[in-house]
Amino acid sequence: MNTAFASHHAKRALPDFDKVLDALGAWVLAIVWISPLLFATWAALQPSGTALGLDFSNPLTFENFTYVWNAVPWIGYFTNTVILVTLILAGQLVLCTLAGFAFARFEFRGRDTIFILVLLQLFILPEVLIVENYAIVSKLGLFDTALGIGLPYMASAFGIFLLRQAFKSVPVELEEAARIEGCSWMGVLWKVYVPAAKPVYLAYALVSIATHWNNFLWPLIVTNSPDTRPLTVGLSLFGAPETGVDISVISAATIMTIAPLLIAFLIFQRQFIQAFLRAGIR
Amino acid sequence: MTAQTPFIQIRSVSRVFNGGNGVHDLSIDIPRGSFVVLLGPSGCGKSTTLRLIAGLETADHGTIAIDGKDVTNVPPSKRGLSMVFQSYALFPHLSVAENIIFGLKVRKTGKDEIKSRLTEALNVTGLEGYEDRKPAELSGGQRQRVALARAIVAGHPLCLMDEPLSNLDAKLRHSVRKDIRDLQQRLGITVVYVTHDQTEAMSMADIVILMKDGRIEQAGNPADLYLQPATAFAAGFVGSPPMALLPASALPDAVIPPKTDAGRLTFGIRPEDLVLSTDTSTKAWGISATVTGSEFLGAETFVYVAIPGTSGATARLPGQVHIAPGTQVSLSWAGAAAHWFGEDGQRLAPTATREAAREPNTSFETDTAIPSL
Amino acid sequence: MTAQTPFIQIRSVSRVFNGGNGVHDLSIDIPRGSFVVLLGPSGCGKSTTLRLIAGLETADHGTIAIDGKDVTNVPPSKRGLSMVFQSYALFPHLSVAENIIFGLKVRKTGKDEIKSRLTEALNVTGLEGYEDRKPAELSGGQRQRVALARAIVAGHPLCLMDEPLSNLDAKLRHSVRKDIRDLQQRLGITVVYVTHDQTEAMSMADIVILMKDGRIEQAGNPADLYLQPATAFAAGFVGSPPMALLPASALPDAVIPPKTDAGRLTFGIRPEDLVLSTDTSTKAWGISATVTGSEFLGAETFVYVAIPGTSGATARLPGQVHIAPGTQVSLSWAGAAAHWFGEDGQRLAPTATREAAREPNTSFETDTAIPSL
Amino acid sequence: MNDMARLQKQRLALYGWMLAAPALALMSLFAFYPAIATFWHSLFTRGTTRRPSVFAGFENYQDLFADPTFATVVWNNLIYAGVTIPVSIIFALIMALWANAHIPARSFVRSAYFTPTILPMIAAANLWLFFYTPDLGVIDQITGFFGASPTNWLGQPDTALASVIVVTIWKEAGFFMIFYLAALQTIPPDLREAARIEGAGRWTYTRRVLLPLLMPTTIFVFVNAMINSVKLIDHLFILTKGGPNNASKLILYWIWEMAFAYFDSPHAAAMTILVLLALGLVAVAQFRLVEKRTHYR
Amino acid sequence: ATELTMYYPIAVGGPLTDVIDGMIEGFESENPDVKVNAIYAGNYDDTRLRAVSALKSGDPAQLSVMFSIDVYDLIEQDLIVPFDDVVKTAEDKEWLNSFYPALMANGEVDGKTWGIPFQRSTIVMYYNKDMFREAGLDPEHAPATWEELVSAGKALSKDGKWGLMVPSTGYPYWMFQCFAIQNGKELMSKDGTETYFDDPAVIEALEFWRGLATKEQIMPEGTIEWGTLRQAFVQGQTAMMWHSTGNLSAVKREAKFDFGVAMLPKHKQPGSPTGGGNFYLFKNSTDAQKEASLALIKYMTAPERAAEWSIATGYVGVTPDAYETDALKSYAAEFPQAVVARDQLEVAIPEFSTYDTARVREGLNNAIQAALTGEKSPKEALEGAQAEANRLLRAFH
């Protein structure tokens, strides 16, 4: 009756060759990609002056970390950075939410023109406007304050754009349902749109934090005191244009600046990436 | 219509969109406590009408009054109504319970009251035990029930529903249909219900308002619509399979009503009213037709026939019927079963005789298990 | 089953997912040129079976042969079949024409041949004039037809369809159903069709394979399933409204088949086989029940009754029937209409008598327009 | 139309404005106003004690076009953009495909790709500086292991720019990967199955289905990459300072030099305006394309 | 009380802000009526940017440490005032004369003193005594002439190690000044309005530099990275390197071998440029502030502080007196390499600086790099740079 079959137990194919290649490729690339960080870790554990040899027989040492730790008030800088990053993020979230909401759901004359203007801001590089921005911050009396560092970044075109997209993808019915249930406009925003855009917020927060955690020049320029300066200023002390840097020390300093962020990322990696995934940024 | 003032009064309301679509000069009276279905093909303005009542659209002209109060320019939240959306519009980040009490919280209802109302709504909709789930963790039917619970929890006397069942599968739709109707009757609320599914309209409505191109085609109780469709459109829209509509010119002269012009008349016959006979000699008259196919549905069989000069007709026969495509048959019907429509699509009176035969009756007996051979 | 070798032979195939779900030890023979429907409730393994045939899943055990060739480990593209997905899986960036000829192009078919096949496929599916639209610019029904056209354009002898109509509305579903069936017959291809809608299965299939929990519950032609359900599950799943299934203990002794234990039997009766009588004295026996509601559907009315000790039943009556909820009625049926199931849910033989009464017949006459009062 | 309806519309418009206003105000303050001031500034000569600033019209712009360094820098930046944009996009795509595939240790792989994004550019550049050290550096040690002779990566005109480009790609690709990863998740899996049944192999599927579907993301990423190809110069300060002999000098670095090392802010301003114009033009073209290509969504 | 805002860069690695803060504290306790905000402002470029931003937007700052060679630009931009306007007393004038003249040279323009040396370096030759021994050379005798340099270099270049490395990124003009002055020619006029790039002696100097790689093959080809050179030296990649004295402390810390520091070899004459940062006084400050600033600068450059700063950084002590302090004396005794830079100051010349200095310098840098990478011949490259410099400086004659 079943001539076509040699046996009832079908031979199973070998593990897919493609899949093995994929995994190999992915791993190799991953290792290449973090190799600078691996190298930095290695260098930071080497005595000054021997890091480049890649001589694995050398004993590991924590002296670089001790040296770097004692050199700079890291705790203070760390606190400043956290405050700064939080402040910027908070400002961005509020401003971009309001503006994104306006662009997504309100009809007003000139809306599209203004939105194009907003997008243009993406191209206006704050790096070259430092002198002008310094003057403005200084005139506003915000010099040497966290707010002064943060203010120029708060109206983020990128954020407005992302949130507008996110809000636009929220079904209108949700808004209508909320309105029928008695929500005001602000209520609709707060109770419907913001929760619906949560993944986008998370994703955006990640980008924002990574950016501002690492910002150096602007905070340096508009601050005067260690009371407001961020971590990167501490890091900059170990970069030495006049004499060339000490790789072990700078590695140790680098690792110390990014460690909090990196650890947070490693712990919340899944959530972060999921957040991005769910954000469906397109 | 009814003697007392209607609960909802829509007077000459228009809402025209840029494309010229929308609703035009609509007047509807909806009695308190009734279940009114807005029926019609896609794009005919059902949702627009509903949204006008809800206040989600603003009328260009005309007035809308709910419970004797002019609400034409009142925002949705102040109209004292609730709404169930086709997509349910559940808030995905809130749990079932939070979804249901959303409006109560917004309106700052007291904690205890919220609690008792929630319990009741969960109870009524059979959602106990699901309070803490997120909508994404529910099946379609459960989501539908949450939307329902949210609509009834506030105790508004009016509930609007826009195709609330169209995302459910056939089986579920049937049972939820019953639940909604029961609920409406139990709570004594007024429901305005939008659907394009005539079965739904027929089985649920006290009053069906059939719309077409932004205007009302026919309004009345389901039996009216089925038995006395006011227009050819209504005749074709209500009933499944739909009424066959044939040009009178394709019929034998014998059946054409006297004093009418066959060239301008349309004849309509419901599938269940068509009599098929393979023995073409037994009847005095009959339309000869060819069977093109049949569909067995368990309790009944649809037989499709081609009639020269027409787009064909469907006959609905009880039980299983094997009939080969290509078979020649003769079609006939009881005279009272015929519907006639004029050139303008309007029904031609009189057709009262047959209607009488279907008068309500509470004493009867039926056995259709064996088809009459 | 059939004398010639089956076109598709599935032998003891299992595919078990981590959760333990999937399909278990499945054996199916599908004759060439037949229209086979896999029917069953959600999660019963219909899609998995289809995907096993397609090669999108690989069997853990067992073998699959198509056209006499063992394809168990052959990739989908080499199995010589096409597939229509529930979501249609149209490529949103390609036009209708490009979507249809996607596979031909991938397989490097000659330009002229592509052109002529495309023309034919467009023709067959009635899509002429839509070649250049993007899927987003089509209605649901049109998208469905594009998916169909893509499936048939390659001329594969086997086409798999996974709930291809579930995204269409009721009206459209009905007409596309017919189209698909016609197409299959015209092209003479074999179709394996997945649905959870029993109406669809009944009206389209040559063979229905009813599945449950990853196993086959009953396989046979639609009439078999409807008239002789092999199990209580099959009886309840096929037919709408479904067959009422009552514990035999709730019935009068008179109707219980001899030599059986009423405490362990289940009795089944189709809605159209139920006889309702308000005059409880006319019959020798009858089950007393209370009407709980009714639903008018134009050609017929469903009457819902509550029977003490059971979950109730539905009677299907032709025409419009007004019967007030709360009315006491007596239920009865023709003896041949009864179905009996054992404790294990299996049908109890013999029930052949009634089947004979439904033998195919091409000469008949019927008029159900006036209910027998 | 009903008066109340009109009134309502006006009120909504007002709300819209009010919501957008704070962001617009800040933007005007820190982007638009400075940009306009920059333009104004670019019309004047550089003021010194000897020669006070005077209105010069477009002279500063003419000077730029006459300066051979301008050509070098623009050319460098074009190469920089021409390589970093496509290559980082391709890497991002490959990474996304891998990070989305079912491979072992997938979270490690994802984290690895993403890590450069959170490293400060200055720190990253310092690390790479030592990667590139001739002979001693990690790269030369590895290539040396395979018998290649040491290369002075940053010290030769023909490798300096390439070395800078590598760092940029390394820094950017992981960031863009995230966007592709997100987009990939929105593509229904049955499209792949449909393509498989139609006989499409992996490559055909990628080319004929995946890439077109990812087009909107690609455009989004492209715009970002383009902005970055102008903006991302932090590492130049550490790696090459634009050398040797301008071989790796990019526009923004040059603007920076002009403004803050040469004390020549008018020319820097003129250059800034030119960059803004060029970016604006490309952006407009991009958005046009976006609208066209994403039409089907 | 007078309040002062001072910017300062840190250009050598390490936590030197503490040292500065300590000095400021010392000053404040000696001058209780003066309050000083000493603000670390990054590297030299960042500091310049910071100062310019602040001054242009009207923020008060009274003094800053900035590149000694920025002096012409700062004058041109009308940002600074000469010390001559502030220095009143004879004692103060005396103080102006207390610095090494070589270090003062950069700050003197148009007969006025605009900058006071603070963190100043010069270029010295570091060499690996172990490698010298291995190659059979006298570890106590560093090459003193170009010829000795080449021959020692040849003996030392083997096994993939190099004899000599002279960095050519970052500050190529600075290194080039060494070759030029040793070959008998300075690169610019004292008043900063002329350059002599196309002088035959200068061209010859560049040819010699390039020849070290191409002809003598004691140095790798292409440019040599400034930032990583020290690492190459301490890991024994090269036997000799020319580098800033600012590196001394780091090399001392990192080198695991016996190393020597020597003056640069001479050719027609010995010589090396100075480098680093000077104190400048900003314009818009009150007289009281200027006075206080002067007091602060005096405090910061006083011998004790200069010695402390020198030991901490490797920079040269800015006054001869600094080397007379106990601290520096004992340091020098235990680490004689520390005084080589001072000794070399005798023959030191000012760091390259002209009007429009950054641009002129950029032209020179490019010319040097073009020659070293073989893109152009030294002559061609330098003539091009000279033409460019002429164009830029024409306005200042």
Ligand SMILES: Nc1ncnc2c1ncn2[C@@H]1O[C@H](COP(=O)(O)OP(=O)(O)OP(=O)(O)O)[C@@H](O)[C@H]1O
């Ligand atoms: N906001 C709008 N802008 C422009 N036209 C609209 C708008 N809303 C509805 N229309 C048009 O008005 C007509 C009626 O729309 P409506 O939504 O009321 O139809 P419907 O009967 O609910 O149809 P469906 O069954 O498809 O939901 C349609 O032609 C539709 O295209």
Ligand SMILES: Nc1ncnc2c1ncn2[C@@H]1O[C@H](COP(=O)(O)OP(=O)(O)OP(=O)(O)O)[C@@H](O)[C@H]1O
């Ligand atoms: N990839 C998978 N991984 C794990 N479990 C799966 C997978 N695919 C299917 N299943 C499980 O296998 C069972 C059968 O799934 P299948 O998709 O075949 O059901 P179905 O009959 O098609 O149902 P539906 O009508 O809902 O489509 C289900 O319980 C399902 O949860």
Ligand SMILES: [Mg+2]
């Ligand atoms: Mg609608």
Ligand SMILES: [Mg+2]
């Ligand atoms: Mg399925």
